Amino acid sequence: MTWSSAAVARLVAIGAVGGILQLTTISQVAIFGVPADLSPLLVGAVGLLCGSIAGASFGFGLGLFMDTLLAQTLGVSSLVLLGTGYAAGRLRELRDPAHALVPVAVGAAATAGAAIGFTVLQLLLGVDAPVSVMLVRQILLVTVLNTLLAMPVYLACRRVLVPFLPDDPRRRRRRAYTTGGLSPLSRA
Amino acid sequence: MYDRQVRRRRAVLFALVACCLALLTAYFGESSGGPLKSVQTGAMEVVAPVQEGANRALKPFRDLFGWFGDTLDAKDERDKLEAERDALRQEVARLKLMENENAELRDLVDYGRASGLAAYEPVTARVYSRSNSSWYSTIEINKGSSDGVQVHQPVINGKGLVGKVKTVSDGNAVVMLLSDSEFGVSALAAEADQPGSIQPVTGSPGDLVLDLVPDAKQIRKGDRIVTAGTVSDRLPSPFPPGILIGAVKRIEGEGELDRTIHVAPAADLRSLDFVQVLTKPTADLRASAGTP
Numbered sequence: 001m002t003w004s005s006a007a008v009a010r011l012v013a014i015g016a017v018g019g020i021l022q023l024t025t026i027s028q029v030a031i032f033g034v035p036a037d038l039s040p041l042l043v044g045a046v047g048l049l050c051g052s053i054a055g056a057s058f059g060f061g062l063g064l065f066m067d068t069l070l071a072q073t074l075g076v077s078s079l080v081l082l083g084t085g086y087a088a089g090r091l092r093e094l095r096d097p098a099h100a101l102v103p104v105a106v107g108a109a110a111t112a113g114a115a116i117g118f119t120v121l122q123l124l125l126g127v128d129a130p131v132s133v134m135l136v137r138q139i140l141l142v143t144v145l146n147t148l149l150a151m152p153v154y155l156a157c158r159r160v161l162v163p164f165l166p167d168d169p170r171r172r173r174r175r176a177y178t179t180g181g182l183s184p185l186s187r188a
Numbered sequence: 189m190y191d192r193q194v195r196r197r198r199a200v201l202f203a204l205v206a207c208c209l210a211l212l213t214a215y216f217g218e219s220s221g222g223p224l225k226s227v228q229t230g231a232m233e234v235v236a237p238v239q240e241g242a243n244r245a246l247k248p249f250r251d252l253f254g255w256f257g258d259t260l261d262a263k264d265e266r267d268k269l270e271a272e273r274d275a276l277r278q279e280v281a282r283l284k285l286m287e288n289e290n291a292e293l294r295d296l297v298d299y300g301r302a303s304g305l306a307a308y309e310p311v312t313a314r315v316y317s318r319s320n321s322s323w324y325s326t327i328e329i330n331k332g333s334s335d336g337v338q339v340h341q342p343v344i345n346g347k348g349l350v351g352k353v354k355t356v357s358d359g360n361a362v363v364m365l366l367s368d369s370e371f372g373v374s375a376l377a378a379e380a381d382q383p384g385s386i387q388p389v390t391g392s393p394g395d396l397v398l399d400l401v402p403d404a405k406q407i408r409k410g411d412r413i414v415t416a417g418t419v420s421d422r423l424p425s426p427f428p429p430g431i432l433i434g435a436v437k438r439i440e441g442e443g444e445l446d447r448t449i450h451v452a453p454a455a456d457l458r459s460l461d462f463v464q465v466l467t468k469p470t471a472d473l474r475a476s477a478g479t480p
Contacts, residue, residue: 074224075209
Protein backbone atom coordinates (compact mmCIF):
# COMPACT_ATOMS: atom_id res chain seq x y z
CA MET A 1 0.00 0.00 0.00
CA THR A 2 1.16 3.50 -0.80
CA TRP A 3 1.05 5.46 2.45
CA SER A 4 -0.20 9.02 2.13
CA SER A 5 -2.53 11.32 4.00
CA ALA A 6 -5.26 10.55 1.46
CA ALA A 7 -4.86 6.81 2.04
CA VAL A 8 -5.05 7.28 5.82
CA ALA A 9 -8.10 9.52 5.39
CA ARG A 10 -9.84 6.82 3.37
CA LEU A 11 -9.02 4.18 6.00
CA VAL A 12 -10.42 6.48 8.71
CA ALA A 13 -13.54 7.03 6.60
CA ILE A 14 -14.02 3.27 6.14
CA GLY A 15 -13.69 2.76 9.90
CA ALA A 16 -16.03 5.62 10.83
CA VAL A 17 -18.73 4.79 8.30
CA GLY A 18 -18.47 1.06 8.96
CA GLY A 19 -18.57 1.56 12.74
CA ILE A 20 -21.59 3.86 12.69
CA LEU A 21 -23.38 1.65 10.15
CA GLN A 22 -22.75 -1.33 12.41
CA LEU A 23 -24.09 0.42 15.51
CA THR A 24 -27.12 2.09 13.97
CA THR A 25 -28.34 -0.47 11.42
CA ILE A 26 -26.53 -3.79 11.07
CA SER A 27 -26.69 -4.59 14.78
CA GLN A 28 -30.47 -4.12 14.75
CA VAL A 29 -31.19 -6.49 11.87
CA ALA A 30 -31.20 -10.09 13.10
CA ILE A 31 -30.95 -12.91 10.56
CA PHE A 32 -31.05 -16.49 11.91
CA GLY A 33 -31.60 -14.79 15.27
CA VAL A 34 -28.24 -12.97 15.30
CA PRO A 35 -27.04 -9.70 13.77
CA ALA A 36 -23.96 -9.56 11.54
CA ASP A 37 -20.73 -7.94 12.75
CA LEU A 38 -19.00 -5.74 10.20
CA SER A 39 -15.92 -5.00 12.34
CA PRO A 40 -13.90 -8.20 11.72
CA LEU A 41 -14.91 -8.16 8.05
CA LEU A 42 -13.66 -4.61 7.58
CA VAL A 43 -10.44 -5.32 9.46
CA GLY A 44 -9.85 -8.57 7.53
CA ALA A 45 -10.48 -6.83 4.20
CA VAL A 46 -8.15 -3.94 5.02
CA GLY A 47 -5.44 -6.35 6.21
CA LEU A 48 -5.79 -8.44 3.07
CA LEU A 49 -5.64 -5.39 0.81
CA CYS A 50 -3.09 -3.21 2.58
CA GLY A 51 -0.83 -5.52 4.59
CA SER A 52 -0.10 -6.30 8.21
CA ILE A 53 0.86 -2.85 9.53
CA ALA A 54 -2.20 -1.19 8.00
CA GLY A 55 -4.42 -4.10 9.07
CA ALA A 56 -3.20 -4.04 12.66
CA SER A 57 -3.43 -0.23 12.91
CA PHE A 58 -6.90 -0.20 11.37
CA GLY A 59 -8.03 -2.97 13.72
CA PHE A 60 -6.69 -1.09 16.73
CA GLY A 61 -8.43 2.13 15.66
CA LEU A 62 -11.76 0.51 14.82
CA GLY A 63 -11.74 -1.46 18.08
CA LEU A 64 -11.05 1.68 20.08
CA PHE A 65 -13.83 3.50 18.21
CA MET A 66 -16.37 0.75 18.94
CA ASP A 67 -15.34 0.40 22.59
CA THR A 68 -15.60 4.14 23.06
CA LEU A 69 -19.04 4.49 21.50
CA LEU A 70 -20.46 1.51 23.35
CA ALA A 71 -18.96 2.43 26.74
CA GLN A 72 -17.17 -0.93 26.84
CA THR A 73 -13.84 -1.72 28.45
CA LEU A 74 -11.27 0.19 26.39
CA GLY A 75 -8.64 -1.99 24.76
CA VAL A 76 -10.53 -5.29 24.50
CA SER A 77 -11.90 -4.90 20.96
CA SER A 78 -8.70 -3.13 19.91
CA LEU A 79 -6.55 -6.06 21.02
CA VAL A 80 -8.75 -8.62 19.28
CA LEU A 81 -9.15 -6.67 16.04
CA LEU A 82 -5.49 -5.68 15.76
CA GLY A 83 -4.61 -9.37 15.89
CA THR A 84 -7.21 -10.06 13.21
CA GLY A 85 -5.89 -7.30 10.95
CA TYR A 86 -2.28 -8.34 11.47
CA ALA A 87 -3.05 -11.98 10.63
CA ALA A 88 -4.94 -11.03 7.45
CA GLY A 89 -2.07 -8.76 6.42
CA ARG A 90 0.56 -11.43 7.05
CA LEU A 91 -1.46 -13.86 4.93
CA ARG A 92 -1.20 -11.39 2.05
CA GLU A 93 2.50 -10.74 2.63
CA LEU A 94 3.52 -14.39 2.99
CA ARG A 95 1.17 -16.17 0.56
CA ASP A 96 -0.08 -13.40 -1.75
CA PRO A 97 -3.24 -15.45 -2.37
CA ALA A 98 -4.86 -15.01 -5.76
CA HIS A 99 -7.97 -17.17 -5.54
CA ALA A 100 -11.22 -15.26 -5.95
CA LEU A 101 -12.73 -16.75 -2.79
CA VAL A 102 -9.86 -15.79 -0.49
CA PRO A 103 -11.76 -12.72 0.88
CA VAL A 104 -14.67 -15.01 1.85
CA ALA A 105 -12.37 -17.40 3.69
CA VAL A 106 -10.54 -14.50 5.36
CA GLY A 107 -13.89 -12.95 6.39
CA ALA A 108 -15.05 -16.21 7.95
CA ALA A 109 -11.73 -16.80 9.71
CA ALA A 110 -11.56 -13.18 10.91
CA THR A 111 -15.09 -13.37 12.34
CA ALA A 112 -14.55 -16.69 14.07
CA GLY A 113 -11.12 -15.61 15.35
CA ALA A 114 -12.41 -12.28 16.65
CA ALA A 115 -15.43 -13.88 18.33
CA ILE A 116 -13.33 -16.56 20.02
CA GLY A 117 -10.63 -14.03 20.97
CA PHE A 118 -13.26 -11.73 22.44
CA THR A 119 -14.74 -14.63 24.44
CA VAL A 120 -11.34 -15.70 25.78
CA LEU A 121 -10.48 -12.11 26.76
CA GLN A 122 -13.80 -11.66 28.56
CA LEU A 123 -13.28 -14.88 30.48
CA LEU A 124 -9.73 -13.81 31.35
CA LEU A 125 -11.06 -10.46 32.55
CA GLY A 126 -13.33 -12.23 34.99
CA VAL A 127 -16.77 -12.16 33.38
CA ASP A 128 -18.60 -14.93 35.17
CA ALA A 129 -20.31 -16.81 32.35
CA PRO A 130 -20.35 -20.44 31.27
CA VAL A 131 -19.15 -21.39 27.79
CA SER A 132 -22.60 -22.65 26.84
CA VAL A 133 -23.89 -24.33 23.70
CA MET A 134 -25.85 -21.12 23.04
CA LEU A 135 -22.63 -19.11 22.96
CA VAL A 136 -20.97 -21.54 20.55
CA ARG A 137 -24.12 -21.52 18.41
CA GLN A 138 -24.12 -17.73 18.32
CA ILE A 139 -20.45 -17.60 17.27
CA LEU A 140 -21.15 -20.12 14.50
CA LEU A 141 -24.22 -18.24 13.25
CA VAL A 142 -22.40 -14.89 13.19
CA THR A 143 -19.55 -16.56 11.31
CA VAL A 144 -21.96 -18.00 8.72
CA LEU A 145 -23.74 -14.65 8.32
CA ASN A 146 -20.46 -12.74 8.02
CA THR A 147 -19.20 -15.26 5.47
CA LEU A 148 -22.12 -14.25 3.24
CA LEU A 149 -21.26 -10.57 3.68
CA ALA A 150 -17.48 -10.95 3.32
CA MET A 151 -17.27 -10.55 -0.44
CA PRO A 152 -19.41 -7.36 -0.72
CA VAL A 153 -17.52 -5.79 2.19
CA TYR A 154 -14.16 -6.70 0.62
CA LEU A 155 -15.18 -5.31 -2.78
CA ALA A 156 -16.43 -2.08 -1.18
CA CYS A 157 -13.14 -1.65 0.73
CA ARG A 158 -11.10 -2.39 -2.40
CA ARG A 159 -13.10 0.15 -4.38
CA VAL A 160 -12.33 2.83 -1.81
CA LEU A 161 -8.65 1.92 -1.45
CA VAL A 162 -7.79 0.94 -5.03
CA PRO A 163 -5.79 4.12 -5.90
CA PHE A 164 -3.35 3.31 -3.10
CA LEU A 165 -2.98 -0.42 -3.70
CA PRO A 166 -0.39 -2.28 -5.73
CA ASP A 167 -1.66 -4.31 -8.67
CA ASP A 168 -4.14 -7.04 -7.97
CA PRO A 169 -2.22 -10.35 -7.56
CA ARG A 170 -4.20 -12.13 -10.27
CA ARG A 171 -3.75 -9.38 -12.84
CA ARG A 172 -0.09 -9.08 -11.87
CA ARG A 173 0.56 -12.77 -12.39
CA ARG A 174 -1.41 -12.89 -15.61
CA ARG A 175 0.55 -9.96 -17.02
CA ALA A 176 3.85 -11.42 -15.90
CA TYR A 177 3.20 -14.71 -17.64
CA THR A 178 1.84 -13.20 -20.84
CA THR A 179 4.71 -10.75 -21.18
CA GLY A 180 7.31 -13.48 -20.92
CA GLY A 181 8.23 -13.28 -17.21
CA LEU A 182 9.27 -16.54 -15.63
CA SER A 183 7.44 -15.91 -12.41
CA PRO A 184 5.85 -13.05 -10.50
CA LEU A 185 9.17 -12.61 -8.68
CA SER A 186 10.93 -11.73 -11.93
CA ARG A 187 9.19 -8.35 -11.93
CA ALA A 188 10.91 -7.38 -8.70
CA MET B 189 16.10 -3.35 3.62
CA TYR B 190 14.13 -6.53 4.42
CA ASP B 191 15.38 -6.52 8.01
CA ARG B 192 14.29 -2.92 8.36
CA GLN B 193 10.78 -3.78 7.20
CA VAL B 194 10.56 -6.71 9.59
CA ARG B 195 11.79 -4.57 12.49
CA ARG B 196 9.30 -1.84 11.62
CA ARG B 197 6.42 -4.29 11.37
CA ARG B 198 7.25 -5.89 14.70
CA ALA B 199 7.72 -2.52 16.35
CA VAL B 200 4.29 -1.35 15.21
CA LEU B 201 2.69 -4.59 16.38
CA PHE B 202 4.34 -4.46 19.81
CA ALA B 203 3.50 -0.78 20.19
CA LEU B 204 -0.20 -1.39 19.42
CA VAL B 205 -0.40 -4.41 21.72
CA ALA B 206 1.29 -2.41 24.48
CA CYS B 207 -1.22 0.41 23.93
CA CYS B 208 -4.12 -2.04 24.27
CA LEU B 209 -2.73 -3.56 27.46
CA ALA B 210 -2.05 -0.10 28.90
CA LEU B 211 -5.61 0.98 28.09
CA LEU B 212 -7.06 -2.19 29.63
CA THR B 213 -5.01 -1.80 32.80
CA ALA B 214 -5.73 1.89 33.17
CA TYR B 215 -9.45 1.44 32.45
CA PHE B 216 -9.82 -1.26 35.09
CA GLY B 217 -7.77 0.67 37.61
CA GLU B 218 -9.54 4.01 37.46
CA SER B 219 -12.72 5.12 39.21
CA SER B 220 -15.99 5.91 37.46
CA GLY B 221 -14.98 9.56 37.02
CA GLY B 222 -11.45 8.80 35.80
CA PRO B 223 -9.80 10.45 32.79
CA LEU B 224 -10.31 7.53 30.36
CA LYS B 225 -13.99 7.24 31.19
CA SER B 226 -14.35 11.02 30.88
CA VAL B 227 -12.72 10.91 27.44
CA GLN B 228 -15.01 8.02 26.50
CA THR B 229 -18.07 9.97 27.62
CA GLY B 230 -16.89 13.07 25.76
CA ALA B 231 -16.31 11.11 22.56
CA MET B 232 -19.74 9.53 22.83
CA GLU B 233 -21.27 12.95 23.19
CA VAL B 234 -19.46 14.23 20.10
CA VAL B 235 -20.46 11.27 17.91
CA ALA B 236 -24.00 10.94 19.28
CA PRO B 237 -25.62 13.46 16.85
CA VAL B 238 -24.00 11.67 13.90
CA GLN B 239 -25.22 8.31 15.17
CA GLU B 240 -28.71 9.66 15.77
CA GLY B 241 -28.84 11.15 12.28
CA ALA B 242 -27.58 7.92 10.70
CA ASN B 243 -30.07 5.94 12.76
CA ARG B 244 -32.98 7.99 11.41
CA ALA B 245 -31.68 8.01 7.84
CA LEU B 246 -31.16 4.22 7.79
CA LYS B 247 -34.42 3.31 9.50
CA PRO B 248 -36.13 2.48 6.14
CA PHE B 249 -33.45 -0.15 5.43
CA ARG B 250 -33.90 -1.69 8.86
CA ASP B 251 -37.65 -1.70 8.38
CA LEU B 252 -37.25 -3.37 4.98
CA PHE B 253 -35.23 -6.22 6.47
CA GLY B 254 -37.66 -6.36 9.35
CA TRP B 255 -40.55 -6.63 6.88
CA PHE B 256 -39.03 -9.74 5.27
CA GLY B 257 -38.54 -11.35 8.64
CA ASP B 258 -42.01 -10.36 9.81
CA THR B 259 -43.62 -11.81 6.68
CA LEU B 260 -41.91 -15.15 7.22
CA ASP B 261 -43.01 -15.26 10.83
CA ALA B 262 -46.50 -13.89 10.20
CA LYS B 263 -48.36 -17.21 10.00
CA ASP B 264 -46.96 -18.59 13.23
CA GLU B 265 -47.50 -15.25 14.85
CA ARG B 266 -51.17 -15.16 13.75
CA ASP B 267 -51.93 -18.61 15.23
CA LYS B 268 -50.19 -17.66 18.43
CA LEU B 269 -52.01 -14.35 18.64
CA GLU B 270 -55.40 -15.97 18.07
CA ALA B 271 -54.77 -18.33 20.97
CA GLU B 272 -53.54 -15.41 23.03
CA ARG B 273 -56.63 -13.36 22.12
CA ASP B 274 -58.96 -16.12 23.36
CA ALA B 275 -57.03 -16.35 26.59
CA LEU B 276 -57.06 -12.59 26.98
CA ARG B 277 -60.85 -12.40 26.53
CA GLN B 278 -61.25 -14.69 29.51
CA GLU B 279 -58.63 -12.69 31.35
CA VAL B 280 -60.47 -9.42 30.63
CA ALA B 281 -63.71 -10.82 32.04
CA ARG B 282 -61.88 -11.94 35.18
CA LEU B 283 -60.07 -8.63 35.48
CA LYS B 284 -63.31 -6.69 35.15
CA LEU B 285 -64.60 -8.38 38.27
CA MET B 286 -61.34 -7.74 40.04
CA GLU B 287 -61.37 -4.12 38.92
CA ASN B 288 -64.72 -3.59 40.58
CA GLU B 289 -63.47 -5.18 43.78
CA ASN B 290 -60.33 -3.11 43.54
CA ALA B 291 -62.30 0.11 43.20
CA GLU B 292 -64.22 -0.70 46.33
CA LEU B 293 -61.06 -1.47 48.27
CA ARG B 294 -59.48 1.76 47.07
CA ASP B 295 -62.42 3.70 48.40
CA LEU B 296 -62.05 1.90 51.70
CA VAL B 297 -58.43 2.81 52.29
CA ASP B 298 -58.89 6.26 50.72
CA TYR B 299 -55.96 6.29 48.39
CA GLY B 300 -55.25 9.85 47.44
CA ARG B 301 -53.94 9.05 44.02
CA ALA B 302 -53.54 6.13 41.71
CA SER B 303 -50.29 4.22 41.93
CA GLY B 304 -49.12 4.67 38.35
CA LEU B 305 -45.68 4.99 36.95
CA ALA B 306 -46.07 8.77 36.81
CA ALA B 307 -44.81 8.88 40.38
CA TYR B 308 -41.47 7.60 39.16
CA GLU B 309 -41.17 10.59 36.80
CA PRO B 310 -40.52 8.71 33.54
CA VAL B 311 -38.46 10.41 30.82
CA THR B 312 -39.14 9.20 27.29
CA ALA B 313 -36.04 8.71 25.12
CA ARG B 314 -35.27 7.61 21.57
CA VAL B 315 -32.89 4.68 21.02
CA TYR B 316 -30.28 5.52 18.41
CA SER B 317 -27.71 2.75 18.56
CA ARG B 318 -27.07 -0.61 20.13
CA SER B 319 -24.33 -3.17 20.63
CA ASN B 320 -24.71 -6.74 19.50
CA SER B 321 -21.95 -8.57 21.29
CA SER B 322 -22.67 -11.68 23.33
CA TRP B 323 -20.97 -10.04 26.30
CA TYR B 324 -22.19 -6.47 26.21
CA SER B 325 -25.82 -5.81 25.45
CA THR B 326 -26.37 -2.08 25.52
CA ILE B 327 -28.33 0.64 23.76
CA GLU B 328 -27.72 4.36 23.58
CA ILE B 329 -30.54 6.84 24.18
CA ASN B 330 -30.83 10.54 23.47
CA LYS B 331 -31.56 11.66 27.05
CA GLY B 332 -28.85 12.30 29.62
CA SER B 333 -28.05 13.97 32.90
CA SER B 334 -29.53 17.28 31.73
CA ASP B 335 -32.92 15.50 31.55
CA GLY B 336 -32.57 14.02 35.03
CA VAL B 337 -31.19 10.66 33.93
CA GLN B 338 -28.69 9.11 36.32
CA VAL B 339 -26.68 5.91 36.53
CA HIS B 340 -28.56 2.78 37.75
CA GLN B 341 -32.02 4.19 37.02
CA PRO B 342 -34.41 1.56 35.60
CA VAL B 343 -35.44 1.67 31.95
CA ILE B 344 -38.76 0.33 30.67
CA ASN B 345 -40.86 0.31 27.55
CA GLY B 346 -44.54 -0.41 26.92
CA LYS B 347 -44.04 -4.14 27.52
CA GLY B 348 -41.94 -4.15 30.67
CA LEU B 349 -38.44 -3.82 32.09
CA VAL B 350 -35.70 -3.20 29.51
CA GLY B 351 -32.61 -2.61 31.66
CA LYS B 352 -30.87 0.08 33.63
CA VAL B 353 -28.74 3.12 32.91
CA LYS B 354 -25.05 2.23 32.72
CA THR B 355 -23.34 5.54 31.96
CA VAL B 356 -24.61 9.07 31.46
CA SER B 357 -23.38 12.20 29.77
CA ASP B 358 -25.13 15.55 29.31
CA GLY B 359 -27.32 14.67 26.36
CA ASN B 360 -27.27 10.89 26.12
CA ALA B 361 -26.91 7.71 28.11
CA VAL B 362 -25.93 4.08 27.68
CA VAL B 363 -28.50 1.54 28.89
CA MET B 364 -27.46 -1.93 30.00
CA LEU B 365 -30.14 -4.35 28.76
CA LEU B 366 -31.59 -7.30 30.66
CA SER B 367 -29.53 -9.58 28.41
CA ASP B 368 -26.17 -8.02 29.38
CA SER B 369 -23.91 -10.47 31.17
CA GLU B 370 -23.48 -8.03 34.09
CA PHE B 371 -27.20 -7.44 34.64
CA GLY B 372 -29.13 -8.73 37.63
CA VAL B 373 -32.35 -7.75 39.42
CA SER B 374 -34.29 -9.07 42.38
CA ALA B 375 -37.58 -10.46 41.14
CA LEU B 376 -40.84 -11.96 42.28
CA ALA B 377 -42.90 -14.72 40.66
CA ALA B 378 -46.27 -12.97 40.85
CA GLU B 379 -48.60 -16.00 40.85
CA ALA B 380 -46.47 -18.21 43.11
CA ASP B 381 -45.36 -15.29 45.32
CA GLN B 382 -41.78 -16.59 45.28
CA PRO B 383 -38.80 -14.20 45.35
CA GLY B 384 -35.70 -14.80 43.27
CA SER B 385 -33.04 -13.16 41.16
CA ILE B 386 -33.13 -12.65 37.41
CA GLN B 387 -29.87 -13.27 35.53
CA PRO B 388 -29.26 -13.32 31.77
CA VAL B 389 -28.06 -16.42 29.94
CA THR B 390 -24.93 -15.17 28.20
CA GLY B 391 -24.98 -15.85 24.49
CA SER B 392 -28.75 -16.22 24.37
CA PRO B 393 -30.33 -12.73 24.22
CA GLY B 394 -33.92 -13.97 24.52
CA ASP B 395 -33.31 -16.05 27.62
CA LEU B 396 -33.20 -15.11 31.32
CA VAL B 397 -32.93 -17.37 34.34
CA LEU B 398 -34.81 -16.97 37.63
CA ASP B 399 -32.37 -18.07 40.28
CA LEU B 400 -32.19 -18.31 44.08
CA VAL B 401 -35.88 -19.22 44.45
CA PRO B 402 -36.71 -20.64 47.90
CA ASP B 403 -39.50 -22.95 46.70
CA ALA B 404 -39.09 -23.38 42.94
CA LYS B 405 -41.66 -26.18 42.77
CA GLN B 406 -44.49 -23.68 43.09
CA ILE B 407 -43.53 -21.86 39.91
CA ARG B 408 -45.34 -22.91 36.72
CA LYS B 409 -44.82 -22.25 33.04
CA GLY B 410 -46.45 -18.97 32.06
CA ASP B 411 -46.14 -17.38 35.52
CA ARG B 412 -45.37 -13.67 35.32
CA ILE B 413 -42.10 -12.41 36.81
CA VAL B 414 -42.03 -8.85 38.16
CA THR B 415 -39.45 -6.71 39.94
CA ALA B 416 -39.41 -7.29 43.69
CA GLY B 417 -38.62 -3.66 44.44
CA THR B 418 -37.58 -2.24 47.75
CA VAL B 419 -37.62 -4.69 50.62
CA SER B 420 -35.49 -2.72 53.00
CA ASP B 421 -35.42 0.98 53.87
CA ARG B 422 -31.69 0.70 54.50
CA LEU B 423 -30.85 -0.81 51.11
CA PRO B 424 -33.48 0.44 48.66
CA SER B 425 -33.62 -1.36 45.32
CA PRO B 426 -33.07 0.87 42.29
CA PHE B 427 -36.05 -0.91 40.68
CA PRO B 428 -39.60 -0.10 41.76
CA PRO B 429 -41.77 -3.10 42.60
CA GLY B 430 -44.23 -4.63 40.18
CA ILE B 431 -42.60 -3.87 36.82
CA LEU B 432 -43.13 -6.81 34.48
CA ILE B 433 -39.86 -8.55 33.57
CA GLY B 434 -41.27 -11.47 31.59
CA ALA B 435 -42.98 -14.84 31.82
CA VAL B 436 -41.69 -18.32 32.65
CA LYS B 437 -41.23 -20.08 29.31
CA ARG B 438 -39.80 -23.40 30.43
CA ILE B 439 -38.55 -25.20 33.52
CA GLU B 440 -35.64 -27.61 33.24
CA GLY B 441 -34.82 -30.31 35.77
CA GLU B 442 -37.06 -32.03 38.28
CA GLY B 443 -35.01 -31.94 41.46
CA GLU B 444 -34.71 -29.14 43.97
CA LEU B 445 -31.10 -28.28 43.15
CA ASP B 446 -30.98 -28.73 39.39
CA ARG B 447 -34.22 -26.92 38.57
CA THR B 448 -33.60 -24.07 36.12
CA ILE B 449 -36.42 -21.61 35.45
CA HIS B 450 -36.09 -19.92 32.06
CA VAL B 451 -37.87 -16.60 31.61
CA ALA B 452 -38.69 -14.87 28.32
CA PRO B 453 -38.35 -11.08 28.63
CA ALA B 454 -41.64 -9.21 28.12
CA ALA B 455 -39.90 -6.43 26.20
CA ASP B 456 -38.58 -7.26 22.74
CA LEU B 457 -34.96 -6.27 23.28
CA ARG B 458 -34.14 -6.55 19.57
CA SER B 459 -36.52 -3.82 18.42
CA LEU B 460 -36.45 -0.89 20.79
CA ASP B 461 -37.24 2.51 19.32
CA PHE B 462 -38.45 4.38 22.41
CA VAL B 463 -37.89 3.67 26.08
CA GLN B 464 -38.66 5.41 29.36
CA VAL B 465 -36.16 6.06 32.14
CA LEU B 466 -37.73 6.14 35.61
CA THR B 467 -35.84 9.09 37.03
CA LYS B 468 -37.30 8.72 40.52
CA PRO B 469 -37.37 4.96 41.01
CA THR B 470 -37.35 5.07 44.80
CA ALA B 471 -40.45 7.29 45.03
CA ASP B 472 -42.35 6.19 48.10
CA LEU B 473 -45.88 5.58 46.85
CA ARG B 474 -47.11 4.81 50.35
CA ALA B 475 -46.18 8.29 51.51
CA SER B 476 -48.02 9.94 48.65
CA ALA B 477 -51.10 7.77 49.10
CA GLY B 478 -52.18 9.41 52.35
CA THR B 479 -53.60 7.71 55.41
CA PRO B 480 -57.10 6.25 55.77
